[in-house]
Amino acid sequence: MAGVRSTKVKSIKLNPSYIRYWVPVAVWAAIIFYTSSVPAVNIPDLGIVGTDKFAHFLEFLVFGILLTRAMLGQGPKISLSWTIVLSIIIAIFYAAIDEWHQVLIPGRQADILDFLADAAGIVVGSLLLLRRHLGAKDTTV
Numbered sequence: 001m002a003g004v005r006s007t008k009v010k011s012i013k014l015n016p017s018y019i020r021y022w023v024p025v026a027v028w029a030a031i032i033f034y035t036s037s038v039p040a041v042n043i044p045d046l047g048i049v050g051t052d053k054f055a056h057f058l059e060f061l062v063f064g065i066l067l068t069r070a071m072l073g074q075g076p077k078i079s080l081s082w083t084i085v086l087s088i089i090i091a092i093f094y095a096a097i098d099e100w101h102q103v104l105i106p107g108r109q110a111d112i113l114d115f116l117a118d119a120a121g122i123v124v125g126s127l128l129l130l131r132r133h134l135g136a137k138d139t140t141v
Contacts, residue, residue: 064125
């Protein structure tokens with residue numbers, strides 16, 4: 001048949017280490033997005049001052065750890081210090097988007113203190129992973 005080309009469909013093979021590093025980041029980002037999508041009336045009040053800030057801190061501490069882990073394992077091949085800085089910048093950007101997203105949810109609002117708790121969690125998580133990463137390379141007894 002003239003003019004008909006055969007096209008081959010290439011199968012996509014994802015590197016197992018890529019999946020191991022980046023799927024947890026994507027899943028955790030989705031969990032953050034989902035929890036930020038809950039209207040305020042459905043969020044229980046525990047009656048403990050600062051609980052929400054601590055929750056923000058922990059939520060983004062985990063995100064900082066996961067993102068930094070992925071960047072160290074499967075990210076761009078740049079220096080260790082730039083990898084950490086880039087991880088923190090990307091995670092803080094996501095935290096800012098998360099706070100903005102909450103403005104669109106009934107009864108929710110963007111809060112600079114929530115954002116600061118997010119950023120603190122990100123920095124602490126990234127630095128904890130850096131410490132672990134550097135400790136793993138230390139072979140002295």
